[in-house]
Amino acid sequence: MPEESARPVATRPWTPEELESIADTAELRISTQRRSGQWRIEVPVWVVCLDGSVYVRTWHRRNTGWYGDAVRTRRARISVPGVSVEVTVQQLSAGPDGFSRSVDDAYRAKYGGGGDRSVGGMVTDEAVASTLELSPVSQRD
Template sequence: MTALRNWTERELAQISASAELTIAVPRRDGGWRAAVPIWVVTAGGSVYVRTWRRRETGWYGGALRSGEARVTVPGLEVHVSVTDVSGDPAVRAAVDDAYRRKYGGGSGSDTVSGTVTDDAARTTLRLSPRA
């Protein structure tokens, strides 16, 4: 198992301040897929991402298969381990609240409801920085 570390306060602040992060996942041939932008939230000192629906393709499927990704926000690039935490009701509540707080106003308000549905909650992934 790969050694993990905690996010630093600085890293959490950078991620929280970013409207989105980019995530790249490994391809089956050992290379990396092109990075794609996704919404990101922090809660309880952890970093979480979701997609609107669970699927085995694209970045989400690659993250589940490999258990790893590279994430980037301005001034920060981190190799992370990916953990499916979709079955934890306490995590779901905290992540739903974080999405509503971060994206509930402004241009994201029409879309945030899609990220807190039961289907979206079933795609919740925790990103943990590798040591």
């Protein structure tokens, strides 16, 4: 069960430049907070952009590692060349709808160059159910 934040976190839209940098990179680097409060070492994660939003998925370890921490805390830090930002994490509900297929198609378009073997694990029902939307946190005053 995700932990509730003490107060809501304000987010902002991705800038066109941020979206371009994220879309142009093969992997983003993500860091999440452990239960102890320490930040994990950044790990590479495949990422896609669709309609001004940023999505990541995992194909294994749904309750542990970076993914489990991201779902639990609803926060992460990400970086790609030219972009380093704290984000909120929203777990999306899975379902056989057009949205899930659109994210699948974005993964296939970006990572399918090696054939279905390379991207197949990211478009399974289990991976679809792990889809997270990342939104940049607004700068604090």
